[in-house]
Amino acid sequence: MAPVLDEVDVLVIGGDNAGFSSAFQLQSRALVASSWLTLAPKNGTVHHGLADILPIVNNVDKATRSKIDMEPYTATNFADDISRICLGRSDPDLSRTLVNDSNAAVKWLAKHGVRFQLSFNRQAYEINGRFKFWGGMCLKTQDGGKGLIEDHRRAAKKLGVKVLFSTAAKRLVVDPTTKAVSSVIVEDDAGEREILAGAVILAAGGFEANPRMRSQFLGPDWDFAKVRGTPYNIGSCLEMAIRDVSAKQAGNWSGCHSVAWDANAPPDSGDRVISNEFTKSGYPLGLMLNLEGERFVDEGVDIRNYTYAIFGKAILAQPGHAAFQVWDAQMTPWLRSEEYREGIVEKITASSLEEMAEKCAKCGLKNPSKFVETIREYNEAVAVFQEENPGHKWDPAVKDGLSTQSSRKKLTLSKSNWATPLIKGPYVAIKATCGVTFTFGGLAVDHETAGVISSATNSAVPNLYCAGEMLGGLFYDNYPGGSGLTSGAIFGRRAGRAAAAQARNGKNPQDFSARL
Incomplete structure (x- = not known):
């Protein structure tokens, strides 16, 4: 047996936006296994116009504010864009959650110290002395993905969340009696070790950095694509969940x-x-x-x-x-x-x-x-x-x-x-x-709790949750710009709430969904 490395309430596998969003809900006795910075510089969200956005941005002075034209981006706009862009295939529960929670999730991230700015350089043109925002998306994170992860790490440290680096998840350990995930076997420089956890959240990305899986699932010639972000998103955690707990696969596995x-x-x-x-x-x-x-x-x-x-x-x-x-x-x-x-x-x-x-x-x-x-x-x-x-x-x-x-x-x-x-x-x-940025195929989840669904029972695997690019069923063929960051925050937040409830209180995670 592998020696025990740590014992925590919740283990979050993956140190990106979704992973840290999950950890913010946990505060103490949480552990994040992280690797590399992610590419996540922009945000797509429902908003009610400039007045709704200004309180969370740091790059608009009074003079500039008077020169901005920004139409509201409504829930109907966002929902219609998802339906149109994703060919009507997006899971309706997931997409509805994404749309309805987007405004609150962005403001929640800002509350935790994520620095937002109006995206003048990307989403506005200066025409006749006025900044005209277009395409619904208006926000970016300061200093792009690098700045986002810096903000997340600073907030995690403040909340007492422990972060491990260069630590690979190898196996999910399931209690033979309860069928609940009880620990994870990880590997670091010291070899294989075990982390005991009351709940586990998978937020380790897709398989975009794996040429073999790209060719297998996306199709011929995808091994020629260049990787935009982390080289560590190789799909190993997706394969681990499918192998160890029969996680149900969902979404557009040939899309990215x-x-x-x-x-x-x-x-x-x-x-x-x-x-x-x-x-x-x-x-x-x-x-x-x-x-x-x-x-x-x-x-x-x-x-x-x-x-x-x-x-x-x-x-x-x-x-x-x-x-x-x-x-x-x-x-x-x-x-x-x-x-x-x-x-x-x-x-x-x-x-x-x-x-x-x-x-x-x-x-x-x-x-x-x-x-x-x-x-x-x-x-x-x-x-x-x-x-x-x-x-x-x-x-x-x-x-x-x-x-x-x-x-x-x-x-x-x-x-x-x-x-x-x-x-x-x-x-x-x-x-x-x-x-290639990220892949669309992933794991099926309960939209309320982000609990991973078992292909064997078609019900949630006890103590296991999923968020970010590992979540499948939301995007098909294409996606509305910036909505990946928003999705990571929303379902990471839900996974964190549900995991904390399960690990600390032993309560049904569904009881907490109404308070998100």
């Missing part, structure tokens, strides 16, 4: 969050400092062409919040698993500086489209003539649309209807919004690939 990512980024993990600067989400302002010189997505089909998590998959499916993003001088001033600043991204600049094609050919473009032809045909379609619709004005903060489709000319693949011609040099291009 993946983005347009810098082709020169590290292959197997993100960067703790640079983090989201490898993201390349400026495609609505220009075009994306594959290595054959052809467009392959409608860059303006929807607000970026609802396309960035699936366009990485689209790039992965292209020849060479790469694409070029291209803009002219009219659009480059609108690109986010942190995604396209000098020193991070390798920019390709040219004074003409022909010169751009030649330079891109040195970076992998296979068909330079087709590249030029595609852009010229696009420019012609945009010009015809503008001739027929002189009243349409470009507006990056709304779906402006500027299109390539008119009565006299239609492209086979349209650009539905923000279609402006690429006619003014200097031109800029960058090479992008697919960056």
Whole structure:
């Protein structure tokens, strides 16, 4: 038998947003087994407009406040977006919980010291001297995922939560009489040891950093995707729960969050400092062409919040698993500086489209003539649309209807919004690939308590809970931007409440759901 390392009320496996959210509910006699920083910089939540958000942000002074335009993002808006973006497949109980708890959960995180800011750099454009927020999402955490985890760790220390690092969960131990999880076998530098726990919360992420599981579940070529965040989310805790307690699998196991990512980024993990600067989400302002010189997505089909998590998959499916993003001088001033600043991204600049094609050919473009032809045909379609619709004005903060489709000319693949011609040099291009963020398949849970459901009994496994990316059934094919962070907080909070009730008081966790 393994020697006992510790005995706690609740053991949280995973040191990300969901794990620490669970721990905040536990306070003393809680133990978090952590590893690496996560990538979780933004937040999607129901809000009632600027006045509802201002009390929890730290980057808005009086003068700036007077220049902000922000429409409320209602529960109906959020629910409709989940239904639309997730193809109507999201578990209704999980999605309803996500929507209804989102506003309170964000304010609860702020109460525990998570620093929020208005996301001027990502979710607002300054138009005619006013900051116009768009797409529902308006919040980010200060200093991104790095700052979020720093805030979580500071709060955990204040609450007396103990954190272990470089400690891997190996097995769930089940009491043969009660069938309840009673302890976890872990492994650290000293070897295998046992942690006795009144309850266990699984919050160790998906399998996005495991090339084998990506190929197995997401499909061919997914081992080529680059990992955006932690290299430690390899699905081992998912497999552990399925093996040891017959945890029921749920959700979109062939789906994931993946983005347009810098082709020169590290292959197997993100960067703790640079983090989201490898993201390349400026495609609505220009075009994306594959290595054959052809467009392959409608860059303006929807607000970026609802396309960035699936366009990485689209790039992965292209020849060479790469694409070029291209803009002219009219659009480059609108690109986010942190995604396209000098020193991070390798920019390709040219004074003409022909010169751009030649330079891109040195970076992998296979068909330079087709590249030029595609852009010229696009420019012609945009010009015809503008001739027929002189009243349409470009507006990056709304779906402006500027299109390539008119009565006299239609492209086979349209650009539905923000279609402006690429006619003014200097031109800029960058090479992008697919960056995988997190996977959608996970474990089935009770939405009230986040208790893990057994595939054998179709009821909750005693003393075992789940939150964060390990939770399955919420997102399918795509997700509304920022809602992953919100989900982690909401179900982490519920798991913490239920686990604390079970471990300390021996009460039915359902009795506590009404007080969340």
